[in-house]
Amino acid sequence: MAAAQEQREAERRDQERPAHLAWLSDGSAQITWHDAHESVFTPASLREQCPCATCQGTHGPPTTLVRQSRGGLPIVQTQRRREPSVQVKSASPVGSYAIRFVWGDGHDGGIYSFRYLRSICPCPVCEALRTPTKNAS
Numbered sequence: 001m002a003a004a005q006e007q008r009e010a011e012r013r014d015q016e017r018p019a020h021l022a023w024l025s026d027g028s029a030q031i032t033w034h035d036a037h038e039s040v041f042t043p044a045s046l047r048e049q050c051p052c053a054t055c056q057g058t059h060g061p062p063t064t065l066v067r068q069s070r071g072g073l074p075i076v077q078t079q080r081r082r083e084p085s086v087q088v089k090s091a092s093p094v095g096s097y098a099i100r101f102v103w104g105d106g107h108d109g110g111i112y113s114f115r116y117l118r119s120i121c122p123c124p125v126c127e128a129l130r131t132p133t134k135n136a137s
């Protein structure tokens with residue numbers, strides 16, 4: 001394996017290893033990663049992205065209705081799903097690779113691997129990385 005590739009591997013491992021997990025006063029979970037990156041997840045966003053099979057079945061883009069108004073302008077209505085139960089009752093480690101959250105409504109099926117959590121980091125930096133660069137022509 002080339003040295004540069006090894007270096008990248010090591011960086012990727014650091015990105016998927018939390019150094020610290022803290023709960024903020026508003027109930028959000030703050031994960032500090034080994035590469036010093038910080039992710040703050042609100043309970044709502046975590047529940048929204050629960051990776052368990054049950055929730056994945058109900059996830060999906062919000063329903064979008066497009067109607068034609070009288071003036072010919074399309075009206076876009078976005079219907080969000082019902083607010084999920086967003087209270088975190090407890091969080092416990094699963095091995096050394098994931099966290100299981102137990103929610104206020106008793107739901108506990110979601111095992112959030114650190115790799116997954118890092119991949120859904122809501123910060124602007126990660127958001128920008130996930131968004132394909134637009135051509136500014």
Ligand SMILES: [Zn+2]
Pocket residue numbers: 050051052053054055056107109110
């Ligand atoms: Zn779930």
Ligand SMILES: [Zn+2]
Pocket residue numbers: 037038039121122123124125126127
């Ligand atoms: Zn981030």
